[in-house]
Amino acid sequence: MSVADPTMTDLSGAHPEIALEGGRKARKNLTRSRIWFSVGVLVLVFAVICGRLIQLGIERPADPEYLRANSELTLARPALVDRNGEPLALDIEAPSLYAEPKNIIDIDEAVEKLHSVLPQLSTDFLRQRLDGDEGFVWLERELSPAMQEKVLQLGLPGVDFVNETKRYYPGGSDASHLLGTVNIDNQGISGIERYLDRKVLNTDAERPDQVQLSIDLRVQHALHAELEDSMTRYQAIAAAGVLINVKTGEVMGLVSLPDFDPNEPATALEEGRINRITAGTFELGSTFKTVTFAGALDSGAVHITDRFDATHGVRFGRFVIDDFHGQHRVLSVPEIFKYSSNVGTIHLMQAWGKDNYRAFLHRMGFDEPLPIELPETKRSTIPSDFSEIVAATASFGHGISVTPLHMASAIAAFVNDGVYLPATLFPRSTEEAAEIGRHVISPEASALVRYLLRLNAMEGTATHMNRIADGYLPGGKTGTAEKVENGRYVSNKNFNAFAAAFPLDNPQYALVVVIDEPKRENPQSGDTAGWNAGEVAGRIIKRVAPMLGIAPEFDESVDQSLVPAVLR
Amino acid sequence: MIRTLNVILFFTSVLALAGVYVLKYQTETIADEKVAIQRDIAQQNTNLSVLRADWAYLSQPSHIEPIVIRHEDSLELKVISAKQYGSITDIPMRPQQVNDEALTRLLEALDAGVDPIGDKLNELIVQ
Numbered sequence: 050m051s052v053a054d055p056t057m058t059d060l061s062g063a064h065p066e067i068a069l070e071g072g073r074k075a076r077k078n079l080t081r082s083r084i085w086f087s088v089g090v091l092v093l094v095f096a097v098i099c100g101r102l103i104q105l106g107i108e109r110p111a112d113p114e115y116l117r118a119n120s121e122l123t124l125a126r127p128a129l130v131d132r133n134g135e136p137l138a139l140d141i142e143a144p145s146l147y148a149e150p151k152n153i154i155d156i157d158e159a160v161e162k163l164h165s166v167l168p169q170l171s172t173d174f175l176r177q178r179l180d181g182d183e184g185f186v187w188l189e190r191e192l193s194p195a196m197q198e199k200v201l202q203l204g205l206p207g208v209d210f211v212n213e214t215k216r217y218y219p220g221g222s223d224a225s226h227l228l229g230t231v232n233i234d235n236q237g238i239s240g241i242e243r244y245l246d247r248k249v250l251n252t253d254a255e256r257p258d259q260v261q262l263s264i265d266l267r268v269q270h271a272l273h274a275e276l277e278d279s280m281t282r283y284q285a286i287a288a289a290g291v292l293i294n295v296k297t298g299e300v301m302g303l304v305s306l307p308d309f310d311p312n313e314p315a316t317a318l319e320e321g322r323i324n325r326i327t328a329g330t331f332e333l334g335s336t337f338k339t340v341t342f343a344g345a346l347d348s349g350a351v352h353i354t355d356r357f358d359a360t361h362g363v364r365f366g367r368f369v370i371d372d373f374h375g376q377h378r379v380l381s382v383p384e385i386f387k388y389s390s391n392v393g394t395i396h397l398m399q400a401w402g403k404d405n406y407r408a409f410l411h412r413m414g415f416d417e418p419l420p421i422e423l424p425e426t427k428r429s430t431i432p433s434d435f436s437e438i439v440a441a442t443a444s445f446g447h448g449i450s451v452t453p454l455h456m457a458s459a460i461a462a463f464v465n466d467g468v469y470l471p472a473t474l475f476p477r478s479t480e481e482a483a484e485i486g487r488h489v490i491s492p493e494a495s496a497l498v499r500y501l502l503r504l505n506a507m508e509g510t511a512t513h514m515n516r517i518a519d520g521y522l523p524g525g526k527t528g529t530a531e532k533v534e535n536g537r538y539v540s541n542k543n544f545n546a547f548a549a550a551f552p553l554d555n556p557q558y559a560l561v562v563v564i565d566e567p568k569r570e571n572p573q574s575g576d577t578a579g580w581n582a583g584e585v586a587g588r589i590i591k592r593v594a595p596m597l598g599i600a601p602e603f604d605e606s607v608d609q610s611l612v613p614a615v616l617r
Numbered sequence: 618m619i620r621t622l623n624v625i626l627f628f629t630s631v632l633a634l635a636g637v638y639v640l641k642y643q644t645e646t647i648a649d650e651k652v653a654i655q656r657d658i659a660q661q662n663t664n665l666s667v668l669r670a671d672w673a674y675l676s677q678p679s680h681i682e683p684i685v686i687r688h689e690d691s692l693e694l695k696v697i698s699a700k701q702y703g704s705i706t707d708i709p710m711r712p713q714q715v716n717d718e719a720l721t722r723l724l725e726a727l728d729a730g731v732d733p734i735g736d737k738l739n740e741l742i743v744q
């Protein structure tokens with residue numbers, strides 16, 4: 050380009066005053082533009098490099114495959130602790146074996162070596178798993194640390210461990226129905242575990258480290274041990290019990306036998322292992338008379354001083370209802386309760402009115418779903434309108450099925466100055482309870498129920514219980530119901546219930562115990578509820594009362610103070 | 618002028634190169650250490666969770682009860698009965714029995730400059 054531009058020469062001819070650029074100057078300009086060009090390119094390259102650097106600095110590298118698996122699997126569940134902080138369920142970390150087939154060099158060697166250490170994995174299974182290009186396959190979940198060590202000793206590439214959390218229930222079957230179970234992926238499938246998944250864990254709220262329940266582990270164990278004892282003692286097919294704090298509605302212990310080991314969730318599915326306290330409805334027999342008495346005395350239609358004629362049975366068409374412990378005379382209200390007279394109870398209910406009775410059952414929540422946090426619940430089926438005969442049988446607990454927890458809540462309300470509290474499995478303070486408490490009967494009627502329950506323990510059908518739990522001022526009502534088979538009552542198969550509260554000078558706890566098909570303990574004993582359910586309740590009260598800080602009281606004047614003024 | 622600048626730039630580049638090289642390897646070492654520590658923490662957490670579970674199992678009433686029953690006879694353990702509970706107010710106060718005569722004699726001795734208790738103690742120390 051040493052020759053000047055021809056166009057320039059042309060122009061220079063036309064305009065002689067314009068100076069011609071010399072060759073040196075043109076070269077200089079050219080060099081300068083080349084330099085600027087190079088500078089431009091370099092700036093551009095550096096800008097790209099800088100940009101990339103910034104980009105890399107900002108961007109977080111994606112987790113490697115094994116780490117992703119890790120974060121999903123080790124999603125810890127909160128530990129479950131009892132009201133005193135004792136653990137009921139906790140997580141253990143267990144190593145799980147996985148493989149990355151794309152990183153395995155010699156499949157035959159890997160299959161052979163793994164099979165030698167883990168014989169439970171067949172060679173076919175291993176070959177099928179390891180053959181391929183996947184980045185991640187499970188080989189075996191939740192191994193022991195010893196097994197992990199053995200596999201690591203093999204030194205196989207592309208085979209590694211990830212820690213998975215496994216749910217562990219240290220108490221075994223002690224609180225099985227209450228706690229529930231989790232599946233292999235640590236998701237709750239029953240009991241409180243399921244409730245937690247739905248209400249706490251699957252929400253945006255922060256996952257808690259631990260969740261406290263209202264139950265007391267010692268009480269829970271005592272309940273479990275005593276009911277287990279009753280199963281063998283009376284050769285029963287099932288037994289269940291629930292203890293609630295009457296002042297707060299907190300469940301202190303809940304046991305239903307036969308139960309299962311939550312560490313082996315499959316055992317929960319076996320026949321007959323339902324939670325009888327919340328998911329089973331039963332005819333609780335004469336324990337239901339407590340409800341009838343509480344409502345009738347509260348209404349004012351019946352007074353504690355009234356007397357009813359129980360000389361003859363009550364006739365409904367071709368049916369005649371008569372008494373089991375028949376006295377066949379005129380009975381006072383406390384006597385009807387004490388002798389558990391069906392006839393007297395029917396008269397008492399009729400004096401009150403069957404529609405009032407039905408309305409009272411609704412007020413007590415018997416026809417409502419249980420307000421408990423367990424997913425396993427059952428609704429009672431109570432007709433919305435009572436005929437004369439249905440009302441009559443229902444008044445002494447026949448033909449009306451409710452869950453034992455319904456009953457426990459009702460008893461709790463009756464002795465707690467008539468304040469009904471929905472049962473809960475989570476801690477609740479007395480202040481919180483005061484806010485949600487609902488008055489169902491008057492404090493005066495509540496005092497009368499306390500008297501009746503205590504009277505029945507001292508003189509009536511609950512004396513066996515009182516003898517065992519002497520000193521803790523217990524009171525209770527027995528209930529013996531014949532079981533229904535093929536639509537008719539079978540007289541030699543009973544379903545026995547016992548509803549109790551203690552100590553009655555200052556009621557703190559309500560207890561309901563049910564025993565399915567108990568046999569006589571020995572030829573001298575009976576098979577009605579007082580002999581079995583009552584005695585079990587007595588043993589439970591005797592055992593748990595000291596744990597719950599209830600001091601024994603042997604002063605007879607306390608019993609006297611429970612007697613209403615009009616009867617002294 | 619340009620030459621000195623070039624020389625300076627050259628040495629700076631060499632230094633920077635060496636620096637980046639050292640930094641890279643340092644980072645790798647630290648990253649390795651971090652992974653090692655993380656593994657250690659994970660291992661310790663695993664051990665901790667197992668120990669916690671062990672403790673929870675060993676302190677369960679359902680675990681302790683059979684042990685108590687097994688040793689009931691040799692340790693002469695009995696379940697406390699309701700009659701055995703009492704309150705602190707049930708315990709009578711210690712009866713007020715002051716040996717006035719002896720006290721008066723001691724006080725008189727002290728007034729007279731004789732300390733019988735001190736003398737006894739001194740005797741013991743000498744022995």
